[in-house]
Amino acid sequence: xxxxxxxxxxxxxxxxxxxxxxxxxxxxxxxxxxxxxxxxxxxxxxxxxxxxxxxxxxxxxxxxxxxxxxxxxxxxxxxxxxxxxxxxxxx
Numbered sequence: 001x002x003x004x005x006x007x008x009x010x011x012x013x014x015x016x017x018x019x020x021x022x023x024x025x026x027x028x029x030x031x032x033x034x035x036x037x038x039x040x041x042x043x044x045x046x047x048x049x050x051x052x053x054x055x056x057x058x059x060x061x062x063x064x065x066x067x068x069x070x071x072x073x074x075x076x077x078x079x080x081x082x083x084x085x086x087x088x089x090x091x
């Protein structure tokens with residue numbers, strides 16, 4: 001009985017998983033795009049990263065806006081997906 005109460009109390013005091021995860025947005029300057037097809041290819045690559053909910057390229061501005069859950073994806077993972085697509089992020 002005491003074990004059940006202690007476990008229940010411990011679970012009640014832990015913050016919910018959703019409270020620990022945060023949705024983040026980041027915009028990358030991308031180098032190497034020569035067409036809208038390049039931008040689309042990069043969008044698709046970044047969307048395949050687990051935790052990414054949206055990736056939107058702007059070819060004219062050479063930027064890629066990404067929204068992701070920081071508990072599932074990280075900036076280095078996003079940069080790697082861009083690199084794996086054949087492009088680089090401008091510093």
